Amino acid sequence: MFKQALDFLGDIRSEVVISETQAEDGADDLKPDHKQIVANYLAEQKRLYGSLESREKQIVRDYKKNPDGCELLIVVDKLLTGFDAPRDTVLYLAKQLKDHNLLQAIARVNRVFDGDAGKPRKTAGLIVDYSKNAKNLKSALELFSNFDPADIENALMDTDSQIKALQKCFESLREPFADIADKNDVNAYVDKLKSDEKAREKFKEDVNACIRQFSLCRALHDFYDKVDLDTLRGWQGELKRFIEIKKTTMLACAEAVDFSKYKDQIAKLLDKYVTAREAEILSKEINLSDMREFDQYIEDERNGLSDKSKADAILAQTKKIIYEKYDQDKAFYGKFSDLIERLLVDLKTAKKEDLAALLEQAKSYQSAVADYVDSDIPDDLRADKTAHPFYRNLRGFFASSDDYTDIVRHIVDLIKRRKVVDFSVKQEVRRAVINDIEDFLFDEVNEKLSADAIEQIALTAWNLAVENKDSF
Structure with a gap:
C-alpha cells in the first residue's frame, strides 16, 4: 500500500521486498483486505519475474548499483542481515524493532559514501522513526559493555x-x-x-x-x-x-x-x-570553453547582469582560455592578454555611458581568442591555421627576410613529414625534425643566421609543434 501511494504521487521510484509468508494466512476469501492486496501483488510479481527470489535479487542489485534506479526500498521482515548498500541514506522505521534487529537496521545507513557521478557525497545517515524506536535504542546499546548514553542524545535529531x-x-x-x-x-x-x-x-x-x-x-x-x-x-x-x-x-x-x-x-x-x-x-x-553556452548565460536578462558585469565575466572567461592555451602561441595570446588587462583597467573607471562600447570591445577580444583569429597573418597563409603559431613566434628571427611566409610553410611541411602516432613524445622524431629544420636553414635560406640562431629556431619550431600537436 505504501508503494501504491508512492506510485500514485509519482515523485519517487520505489520497490517492495516482502516475505511470501506475509500473505499466506488462510484462503483468499478469508484474508483481511490488506493481506489480499499483498497476495495479489506477489502473485503478479511472481508471474513477471518467474520467482520471488529472482525478483528480490534483481531489485536489490539495481538498488545497490544503479543511482538512477530504485530510490526507496520498502522492506518487510527482510534484508536485516547480509545487506550492504553504502548509498543508503535515509531509514524510515514504521514498526518497532528491538535489540540486535534495531542495531542492524540502524547500521544500514551509518556508512559514508563518496557519491555516484552527479550525486552529493554522503557524510551521514538519517533515521526517521515513526514507531518510538528511540526508547528501544538504549536497551539495544546496553548489550555492549562500552555503551555511552551520550551517544543516544547525539544520534537523536x-x-x-x-x-x-x-x-x-x-x-x-x-x-x-x-x-x-x-x-x-x-x-x-x-x-x-x-x-x-x-x-x-x-x-x-x-x-x-x-x-x-x-x-x-x-x-x-x-x-x-x-x-x-x-x-x-x-x-x-x-x-x-x-x-x-x-x-x-x-x-x-x-x-x-x-x-x-x-x-x-x-x-x-x-x-x-x-x-x-x-x-x-x-x-x-x-562549459567555460564553450563561448556560445557561456554567452547565453551572460546575456540572459533573468540573471540581471549590468554591462560592466557582463564585460568582466567575458574578460575573465577569455583570460582563462588564454591561460590554458598560452604556450600554443605566445605571441597571439600574449597580445590579447595585454589588451584585456588594459580593458579591465578602463572598466574600473569607465562612465556609465561608455560601458556599452567597452562591452562590445570585450566581446570582440573574446571572439578573436575563441576563433584564433588576428589581422597579422598574410592572406596566402590565413587558411592554414597550423602555420599561424610558427609565423608569429619565429618572426623575430627573420626580420629582413622577403620570403618569410615560404620559410614558415616549409618548416611546417618538414614537421608534417615526420609525423607519426604520438610523435610529440618520441625522442627519435624530435632529433629528426630538429636536424631537418637546421639543414634546411643552413642550406636553403638566404639569411645571415648564426649557428645559435638556427639552433634556437629549430628548437622553437619543435616546441610549437608539441604544443599544437592536435593540429598536425
Whole structure:
C-alpha cells in the first residue's frame, strides 16, 4: 500500500521486498483486505519475474548499483542481515524493532559514501522513526559493555533543532551582504564576492551547506507541519537567488561551474517554487570553453547582469582560455592578454555611458581568442591555421627576410613529414625534425643566421609543434 501511494504521487521510484509468508494466512476469501492486496501483488510479481527470489535479487542489485534506479526500498521482515548498500541514506522505521534487529537496521545507513557521478557525497545517515524506536535504542546499546548514553542524545535529531540549523544557514548567507541596499541587485553581490577570494570561497560552501540542510529538513516527517507556507516559499526563493548569485560569481571569476552533485536536491527543494526546467538550468554545468553556452548565460536578462558585469565575466572567461592555451602561441595570446588587462583597467573607471562600447570591445577580444583569429597573418597563409603559431613566434628571427611566409610553410611541411602516432613524445622524431629544420636553414635560406640562431629556431619550431600537436 505504501508503494501504491508512492506510485500514485509519482515523485519517487520505489520497490517492495516482502516475505511470501506475509500473505499466506488462510484462503483468499478469508484474508483481511490488506493481506489480499499483498497476495495479489506477489502473485503478479511472481508471474513477471518467474520467482520471488529472482525478483528480490534483481531489485536489490539495481538498488545497490544503479543511482538512477530504485530510490526507496520498502522492506518487510527482510534484508536485516547480509545487506550492504553504502548509498543508503535515509531509514524510515514504521514498526518497532528491538535489540540486535534495531542495531542492524540502524547500521544500514551509518556508512559514508563518496557519491555516484552527479550525486552529493554522503557524510551521514538519517533515521526517521515513526514507531518510538528511540526508547528501544538504549536497551539495544546496553548489550555492549562500552555503551555511552551520550551517544543516544547525539544520534537523536529533533525537527525544531534542524529548522534552527537551517535558519542559521540562511543567516550565514545573508550576513556578508548586510550593507547591500538593493537585495535584487545581482551585480552588487557579484562585485563584493569578486573582490574577496576568502569571502567568495566561504559563500560557495555556505550555499552548498544550505542545500544540504534544507534537503535534510525536507526529509523530516513533521517539517511541513512546523513551517508555514509563506516561510517555506520565502526560503525557496532566497535559496534560488543565492544559487544564482553563486553561479554568476563563479562565471565572472572564470571558475568551473558544476552543480551536478546537487542537481536532484535543487530540483526537489525548489519544486514548489520553480519549474523542472528552471531547476535544470540552475544546476546545469556551464562549459567555460564553450563561448556560445557561456554567452547565453551572460546575456540572459533573468540573471540581471549590468554591462560592466557582463564585460568582466567575458574578460575573465577569455583570460582563462588564454591561460590554458598560452604556450600554443605566445605571441597571439600574449597580445590579447595585454589588451584585456588594459580593458579591465578602463572598466574600473569607465562612465556609465561608455560601458556599452567597452562591452562590445570585450566581446570582440573574446571572439578573436575563441576563433584564433588576428589581422597579422598574410592572406596566402590565413587558411592554414597550423602555420599561424610558427609565423608569429619565429618572426623575430627573420626580420629582413622577403620570403618569410615560404620559410614558415616549409618548416611546417618538414614537421608534417615526420609525423607519426604520438610523435610529440618520441625522442627519435624530435632529433629528426630538429636536424631537418637546421639543414634546411643552413642550406636553403638566404639569411645571415648564426649557428645559435638556427639552433634556437629549430628548437622553437619543435616546441610549437608539441604544443599544437592536435593540429598536425
